[in-house]
Amino acid sequence: MSxxxxxxxxxxxxxxxxxxxxxxENVTKRFGAFYAVDDISLNIHAGEFFSLLGPSGCGKTTxxxxxxxxxxxxxxxxxxxxxxxxxxxxxxxxxxxMFQSYALFPHMNVADNIAFGLKQEGMPKSERQDRVAExxxxxxxxxxxxxxxxxxxxxxxxRVALARSLAKHPKILLLDEPLGALDKKLREQTQFELVxxxxxxxxxxxxxxxxxxxxxxxSSRIALMHEGRxxxxxxxxxxxxxxxxRYAASxxxxxxxxxxxxxxxxxxxxRVQCDDAGIQLEVRHSQPLVPGMAVTVALRPEKVxxxxxxxxxxxxxxxxxxxxxxxxxxxxxxxxxLASGKRVQFTQSNVQALAEQPLTWDEEVVLSxxxxxxxxxxx
Amino acid sequence: MKQRLPLLIxxxxxxxxxxxxxxxxxxxxxxxxxxxxxxxxxxxxxWYSKLLENEQLLGAAWLSVQIAALTxxxxxxxxxxxxxxxxRFRRFLGRGSLEVMVTAPLxxxxxxxxxxxxxxxxxxxxxxxxxxxxxxxxxxxxxxxxAMAYVAVVVQSRLAHMDLSLEEAALDLGARPLKVxxxxxxxxxxPALIAGWLLAFTLSLDDLVVASFVSGPGATTLPMVVYxxxxxxxxxxxxALATIIVALVTLAVLIAGFVLWRxxxxxxxxxx
Numbered sequence: 001m002s003x004x005x006x007x008x009x010x011x012x013x014x015x016x017x018x019x020x021x022x023x024x025e026n027v028t029k030r031f032g033a034f035y036a037v038d039d040i041s042l043n044i045h046a047g048e049f050f051s052l053l054g055p056s057g058c059g060k061t062t063x064x065x066x067x068x069x070x071x072x073x074x075x076x077x078x079x080x081x082x083x084x085x086x087x088x089x090x091x092x093x094x095x096x097x098m099f100q101s102y103a104l105f106p107h108m109n110v111a112d113n114i115a116f117g118l119k120q121e122g123m124p125k126s127e128r129q130d131r132v133a134e135x136x137x138x139x140x141x142x143x144x145x146x147x148x149x150x151x152x153x154x155x156x157x158x159r160v161a162l163a164r165s166l167a168k169h170p171k172i173l174l175l176d177e178p179l180g181a182l183d184k185k186l187r188e189q190t191q192f193e194l195v196x197x198x199x200x201x202x203x204x205x206x207x208x209x210x211x212x213x214x215x216x217x218x219s220s221r222i223a224l225m226h227e228g229r230x231x232x233x234x235x236x237x238x239x240x241x242x243x244x245x246r247y248a249a250s251x252x253x254x255x256x257x258x259x260x261x262x263x264x265x266x267x268x269x270x271r272v273q274c275d276d277a278g279i280q281l282e283v284r285h286s287q288p289l290v291p292g293m294a295v296t297v298a299l300r301p302e303k304v305x306x307x308x309x310x311x312x313x314x315x316x317x318x319x320x321x322x323x324x325x326x327x328x329x330x331x332x333x334x335x336x337x338l339a340s341g342k343r344v345q346f347t348q349s350n351v352q353a354l355a356e357q358p359l360t361w362d363e364e365v366v367l368s369x370x371x372x373x374x375x376x377x378x379x
Numbered sequence: 380m381k382q383r384l385p386l387l388i389x390x391x392x393x394x395x396x397x398x399x400x401x402x403x404x405x406x407x408x409x410x411x412x413x414x415x416x417x418x419x420x421x422x423x424x425x426w427y428s429k430l431l432e433n434e435q436l437l438g439a440a441w442l443s444v445q446i447a448a449l450t451x452x453x454x455x456x457x458x459x460x461x462x463x464x465x466x467r468f469r470r471f472l473g474r475g476s477l478e479v480m481v482t483a484p485l486x487x488x489x490x491x492x493x494x495x496x497x498x499x500x501x502x503x504x505x506x507x508x509x510x511x512x513x514x515x516x517x518x519x520x521x522x523x524x525x526a527m528a529y530v531a532v533v534v535q536s537r538l539a540h541m542d543l544s545l546e547e548a549a550l551d552l553g554a555r556p557l558k559v560x561x562x563x564x565x566x567x568x569x570p571a572l573i574a575g576w577l578l579a580f581t582l583s584l585d586d587l588v589v590a591s592f593v594s595g596p597g598a599t600t601l602p603m604v605v606y607x608x609x610x611x612x613x614x615x616x617x618x619a620l621a622t623i624i625v626a627l628v629t630l631a632v633l634i635a636g637f638v639l640w641r642x643x644x645x646x647x648x649x650x651x
Contacts, residue, residue: 070547090550103548106645107566117552150645168552 011235012045013221019082021046021204022067022172027076029062036062038228039076044172049198049205051215054225054251060208063225064174067206068097081171091120096170100177102161104149110160111136111145117168135163138197155186162194166201175207179214191217212252216240224248240300245379249298256344257377258297262289270376272297276342282315282371289376296377301333303373304346306359307366316374318367320344322359334359336367402625409618416613426619433616436604440620443584443601446515450522451579455572457523458530458579465531466538482532484525493592496521500593513595521593522583529582530575537571537642570642577635581628 012018020043029037037059044050052060065071066078069090078086085093096117104113111132118128136142139159149157158178165173178194179187195218198205209215215222216236224231224239224247232239232248243249246257258281260274268286272295281297289295310317320336323343331347338344346367348359359365409427413420430436461481465474484492500510500517510516545567549559565572587602594600601624605617 068547068551070550090547091553091555095551097548097551099544099548101542101544103542103544105545105549105563105567116549116554120553120558164548164552 011220012047013043018045020044021081022206023077023079024063025077025079027063027066027073027078029059029066029071030074035059035228037066037073040228040230042223042230042233044204044206046204047202049195049207049218049220051207051209051219051222052225053209053212053215053222055210058225059228060210060225061176064097064176064206064208067172068095068174069093094171095174096165096168096172097174097176098161098165098178100180102149102157102181104157104160104164106149109146109148110141110152113149113160114164114167116164121168131167135167138166139163154181154183155190158182158190162197166197166203170203172204172206175205177209178207179211180209187214194218216252224251226251242375243298243377246296246298246377249375249377254301254345256299256301258299258342260295260297262291262293262295264291265289269371270295272376276340277318277338278340279318281374283374283376284371285376289378293378297374298377299344299369299374301345301347302331302349303369304344305368306346306348307368310366311368314368315371316369318344320365320367322361322363322365325359325361336365405618406622406625409615409622411615411618414615416615416618426615430616430619436601436616436620439599439601439604442515442598446518446522446600447580447583449519450526450583451576453519453523454526454530454579455576458527458575459534459568459572461527461531462534462538466535481528484528485532487525489525489586489588490592492525493521493589496524496589497592513593514598517593517595518590518598518600521589522579522586525589526579526582529578530572533575533578534568534571537568541567570638570645574635574638574642577631577638581631581635584624584628 013020022042022044024040024042027037027040028035040059040063052063054060062071066073067080069085069088073086076086077084080094105116108116114132114135115128118131123131132145133142136145139162141156141159141163144152144156144160149160152160158181162178165175175194179190182190191214194205207215207218219236221233221235222239223233226247231251232244234242239248240252243252243255249255249257258272258274258277260272260277260281263271263273263280265271265285265288268284270283270285270289271280272283273280274297283297307317310319318336318338320338322334323337324333324335326333327350329350331349333345333347336344336346344367408416408419410422410424411419412423412425461477464471465478465481468474496517497513500513500520503509504511510520541564545563546559549563550556554562585602586600587606590600591603594603601620605620608614608617
């Protein structure tokens with residue numbers, strides 16, 4: 001997974017004195033008996049590219065629509081830039097939204113679509129034209145000014161929608177699945193462009209997406225949502241390397257999970273007895289744990305090293321047989337069956353076109369990994 | 380397939396004949412020289428010029444057009460409001476009954492609409508003194524009652540196809556709800572409003588039954604004049620007038636059809 005952001009950590013969420021630009025305080029949204037958003041508290045800081053990630057129905061879109069003002073929280077407070085906006089209608093909020101369907105006005109041409117928000121503010125015509133021209137060059141659609149939305153391609157519509165939502169210099173730009181309607185190739189290209197535009201303008205972006213790769217590529221931080229609640233809020237790297245729950249570990253990327261219980265802890269080394277693995281696994285974990293506590297060890301497939309013999313004095317070695325191989329071009333995925341019947345997944349990048357001794361079906365291998373490259377999940 | 384083709388053509392011809400021969404004969408006989416409607420004696424346009432001198436017929440025609448235009452305008456306003464309420468507001472007190480009442484005139488026999496409105500007008504005059512007597516006002520009210528139902532159906536379908544996020548986007552960009560309605564919603568549903576207006580106009584111009592119930596002395600619409608004069612024997616003047624009406628109605632239907640067709644096209648484009 002790649003990260004477009006060369007974010008040298010001026011990490012605003014680390015600074016305790018900074019007032020967040022968005023502040024959710026115990027926000028709940030109920031539709032009948034269904035809790036779409038369940039008691040969420042969250043701070044988003046100025047200049048962030050913040051993603052709400054989760055499967056459909058997890059409440060991420062409802063949360064975004066509450067920020068825009070299309071839904072009112074059942075309870076809780078919502079502050080934007082220090083101002084309580086819980087009961088403020090959408091047309092008075094300093095935020096703008098880019099819709100999943102783009103919602104371009106079909107009876108207006110591109111320039112009029114972009115100028116719509118400026119017109120509502122009463123900006124004089126000449127100034128308005130300059131601003132529209134500036135926005136069209138920002139998203140590179142100058143030649144399309146006089147076209148109607150139905151004469152545009154999907155990618156062009158997306159750009160018009162972006163320009164229109166940026167026109168009023170919003171404090172926060174809300175994007176609902178901004179790349180959802182584009183094909184894969186265009187999507188990857190546009191991800192980087194969105195990040196560039198965001199960094200250039202310094203506007204806080206809040207993006208809703210169900211695509212983990214998209215969230216990983218673009219975000220400064222990701223809030224992983226599940227059934228109306230937030231599972232974890234962290235930068236992409238932390239979210240991937242140190243998931244805090246089983247759900248977070250298995251939603252982002254692939255993971256091998258070993259259930260077990262803690263046997264002992266010395267400093268930051270934990271030993272976990274796992275029946276599936278047949279041995280005690282050694283994991284680095286700095287938080288104190290109680291012996292006997294049920295935990296899960298999470299291991300990413302790419303952290304596994306393959307050796308052919310058991311090595312002395314090395315922790316975390318599992319013997320197994322390769323049962324399945326999937327060749328994906330850049331990497332291959334292997335499924336190894338342990339003596340207990342549990343399957344462990346690992347990946348190897350295909351560095352050489354023709355490896356000398358490629359791994360093959362029914363081959364017996366030893367999987368090994370260091371205590372630093374796996375984690376303990378307590379939830 | 381080859382054998383079925385002649386059969387298809389025959390059926391088609393019968394169908395067209397059934398529909399259009401009456402109208403065609405009416406048009407042909409409007410150019411007949413003879414006073415007798417059923418005997419052809421040569422081409423003439425004299426009935427058209429006689430028609431222009433017939434003040435009773437022309438007066439009735441003018442009254443009918445006025446009523447139709449008023450009716451259509453009122454029906455578009457009320458029908459659009461009803462459609463908006465039904466499509467945009469999912470839940471409100473009396474939603475179910477509004478839904479039924481809006482569409483009831485579509486299936487209600489004209490005789491019943493006419494009779495019930497007549498009773499209402501008489502009762503209202505007795506109670507509050509309005510409408511004083513029956514005439515143009517009562518006809519417009521009666522026509523609006525049923526024309527509005529047709530408008531509501533047409534507008535409802537357009538509104539239901541409209542992407543709700545268009546209105547949300549306008550709100551988000553700082554337009555107040557009323558402004559959103561006039562700058563976004565109205566232009567997008569405009570084709571449906573035009574089609575609805577034309578439909579209501581035609582329905583009103585055409586109506587004999589309801590108008591007969593609720594009209595009074597001095598308010599005789601064109602269909603009423605035509606109907607009563609036909610009872611005394613068909614005059615070729617009526618043929619001439621009918622021909623003109625057929626021409627006008629055809630034009631209106633073509634325009635309405637064209638507008639609806641464009642709307643369909645737009646719907647399909649919007650759906651992409």
